Amino acid sequence: MGLRVLLVQAPSVEGRHSEIVAPLGLAVVAAAARRGGHDVDLLDLNLHVDPLPALTDAIARSAPQIVGLGLRNIDPLANRRHSYLPMFAAVLETIRRALPDAPVVVGGPGFSMFPAEIMARYPALDIGVVLEGETTFPEVLRRLEDAAPRRGRRAPVEAAGLPGTLVRAEGDPGVVVAGPRRRRLRQASLDDVRTWLPELALDYGGSTTYAPAVGIETKRGCPLSCSYCVYPALQGCRTRFRSPDTIVAEVELLHREAGVGWVHFTDPVLNSPPGHFREVCSRLIERRLPVQWTGFFREDVLTRADAQLAVRAGCAAFQFSGDGTCDATLARLHKGLTRADILSAAAHAAQTEALSVYHFMVNVPGTDDGVASGAAELIDRLHDLHEPHANLGAIVLNNLRVYPRTRLSRELVRDGVLEPGEDLLYPTYHDPPPFQHLRYELEERHQLRDCGRRAVLTAPADRVAATPAGAGALP
Numbered sequence: 001m002g003l004r005v006l007l008v009q010a011p012s013v014e015g016r017h018s019e020i021v022a023p024l025g026l027a028v029v030a031a032a033a034r035r036g037g038h039d040v041d042l043l044d045l046n047l048h049v050d051p052l053p054a055l056t057d058a059i060a061r062s063a064p065q066i067v068g069l070g071l072r073n074i075d076p077l078a079n080r081r082h083s084y085l086p087m088f089a090a091v092l093e094t095i096r097r098a099l100p101d102a103p104v105v106v107g108g109p110g111f112s113m114f115p116a117e118i119m120a121r122y123p124a125l126d127i128g129v130v131l132e133g134e135t136t137f138p139e140v141l142r143r144l145e146d147a148a149p150r151r152g153r154r155a156p157v158e159a160a161g162l163p164g165t166l167v168r169a170e171g172d173p174g175v176v177v178a179g180p181r182r183r184r185l186r187q188a189s190l191d192d193v194r195t196w197l198p199e200l201a202l203d204y205g206g207s208t209t210y211a212p213a214v215g216i217e218t219k220r221g222c223p224l225s226c227s228y229c230v231y232p233a234l235q236g237c238r239t240r241f242r243s244p245d246t247i248v249a250e251v252e253l254l255h256r257e258a259g260v261g262w263v264h265f266t267d268p269v270l271n272s273p274p275g276h277f278r279e280v281c282s283r284l285i286e287r288r289l290p291v292q293w294t295g296f297f298r299e300d301v302l303t304r305a306d307a308q309l310a311v312r313a314g315c316a317a318f319q320f321s322g323d324g325t326c327d328a329t330l331a332r333l334h335k336g337l338t339r340a341d342i343l344s345a346a347a348h349a350a351q352t353e354a355l356s357v358y359h360f361m362v363n364v365p366g367t368d369d370g371v372a373s374g375a376a377e378l379i380d381r382l383h384d385l386h387e388p389h390a391n392l393g394a395i396v397l398n399n400l401r402v403y404p405r406t407r408l409s410r411e412l413v414r415d416g417v418l419e420p421g422e423d424l425l426y427p428t429y430h431d432p433p434p435f436q437h438l439r440y441e442l443e444e445r446h447q448l449r450d451c452g453r454r455a456v457l458t459a460p461a462d463r464v465a466a467t468p469a470g471a472g473a474l475p
Contacts, residue, residue: 002037003145006064008095009044011051011087012073012110014080020046022204024215024266025108026070027195029133034196036138038145045091047203052094059098066103066144067095068137069125071110071118075427079399079439083426084110085121092124105140107133109234113403116176117425119166123173127159128166131234132185134193136164187240190220195250201258212294214254215266218247218280222268226323227334227407228361228400231268241276248283255291262316265295271306272298278306281313292316299345300337307348317355317393320345325360325375332366334407339374343381350385355393358382362397362439363431365411372438376445383449395446397439400430 007030009023023044030040041062045051059067069091075083095104107129111118115130129136140159147158160167164182169175185193197214204213221239222231254260271277284291294317297310307318322342324330330337342358349356362375379395386392402409404424412418412430422428431439 002039003065003141004062005033005038005040005066005068005141006058006062007033007040007042007068007070008055008058008091009042009046009070009072010084010091010108011045012071012084013046014076014082019076020204021213021215021264022197022200023070023072024195024197024217025072025133026068027197027200028193029068029070029107029137031194031196032134032138033141035194036141038138038141042200044200044203051087052090055091055094056098059095064099064102066105066141067099069095069104069106070108071106072108074110074114074425075401077398077401078396079401079429079431081427085426089122092122096124103127103144105129105137107137109230112234113230114425115166116178117423119168119176121425123168126168128176130164130166131182132164134185136162136182140165184236185220185240190217190240190242191246193217193242198254198257201254201260212262212264214258214260214262215264216247216250216254217266218242218270219267219276224269224336225334225407227332227411228403229268230403230406233405235268239273244276244279244283247280248287248289251284251291251293252287252289255289261291263291263293265293267295269298270295271310272301274301274303274306278309281309284313285309289314294319296321297345297349300341302345302348304348304351307345307352311352311354315354317357318349318352319357319359320349321359323359323361324364325362325378326371328366329361329364329371332364333361339378342378343385346382346385350389350391353389353391355391356386357393357396359396359398361400362442363435364400365408365415365417365430367435367438372435372441375438375442379442379446380449383446392450397442397446399439402428402430 007026009026013019026042030042033040041058043055043058045055048054071088074085103126104124105127106125111128112130115128119125119128127140139162143158143162157167157170159165160177162179165179167177169177201214219239219241221236223237223239251263254263292314294315296319299320299322322337324333324335327339330339346356382395383392400408402412402424409418409424413420
């Protein structure tokens with residue numbers, strides 16, 4: 001008969017109109033649970049100005065036997081010291097008051113970065129699902145359904161030992177039993193992953209000021225070794241591909257059934273390896289879908305031909321995450337890039353009609369006066385490259401968020417910047433003096449250059465004879 005399941009996306013943005021994206025991971029898990037015969041409702045608390053009453057109403061409507069919580073982010077990054085965990089605690093308390101005996105399952109990338117820490121901190125959680133939940137969560141439901149007639153208790157000991165889970169022990173809530181690690185989905189299995197995003201996508205139209213609200217995966221995994229990044233831990237170091245036909249079919253489905261005209265390809269790096277990326281672009285060109293897209297590009301493999309191919313396939317904005325601003329900081333971050341790679345990719349992208357957005361980390365370990373002046377020079381160079389074409393979207397400057405079990409955290413402990421075992425659950429950034437204001441100084445430099453560009457674009461016609469056609473339509 002199946003179980004009544006309520007899947008809840010925990011609050012993961014700082015406001016109703018900032019960075020709200022459709023919960024791709026939770027939708028994939030919901031679709032898998034539905035295929036298992038369960039009655040699944042989905043609630044994204046990010047869509048509600050007052051999330052706790054919305055949660056109470058959803059529980060009353062669906063009367064769930066199981067509640068699943070998606071914890072996408074635990075803080076907003078971008079050097080903001082806000083944490084989503086206090087609201088997460090309030091969400092848990094709301095569920096417990098309404099459903100004191102229902103098992104609560106938590107998963108998502110935010111949880112998977114801190115599984116033991118979050119299970120220890122929140123005893124209201126019964127089961128944690130680590131990493132890919134498409135297989136694990138339906139198995140959890142199957143075990144709980146089989147035990148339901150004889151269980152009559154909240155502690156879901158039937159799920160203990162299941163690969164990819166942490167389960168709270170019966171009779172001792174302070175003990176959490178970890179199952180063995182689950183093998184990641186095989187490459188062929190990714191083409192079987194299905195979402196019900198067309199059902200959701202309409203709710204997210206115009207909901208974000210940051211990025212396209214609807215995401216699509218073309219692959220999982222990242223073989224790079226950037227010192228601060230959690231993608232290899234979350235998705236694995238081996239790249240697993242979805243077939244180009246499956247990807248394009250999903251784009252077409254979203255456009256046809258939900259009117260989606262703007263998507264984000266969610267890969268850590270979209271154009272590496274280049275062969276798969278080119279196949280996806282070729283299929284998009286063949287289908288002639290009126291859908292624009294964006295994604296993160298790797299600088300050292302982007303050729304001029306690939307940049308032009310991407311735009312023909314619908315790319316409206318190149319996202320670059322070079323992060324280091326000079327060879328020294330790139331090496332310190334283990335990016336495997338050079339400053340010349342960043343400028344080469346910028347030159348290729350600038351020659352297209354698409355916008356370019358650049359992301360850099362500021363005040364990384366090893367920053368000195370030379371690094372600071374080099375970062376300012378790089379900002380000027382990027383403006384110089386894009387000004388003739390009026391297609392510089394933004395330069396985004398952030399500080400390093402430090403995560404546990406990363407190379408960066410180990411290096412900071414080695415150098416005495418962090419204490420061994422320091423709690424990183426709440427926002428922790430590397431931003432020591434004397435360059436703790438560098439981010440703002442560089443932002444000011446970028447904004448002043450941008451003001452000069454916009455002044456030219458809005459000047460009287462006799463002063464802008466050389467302005468590229470269409471430049472006035474830039475945001």
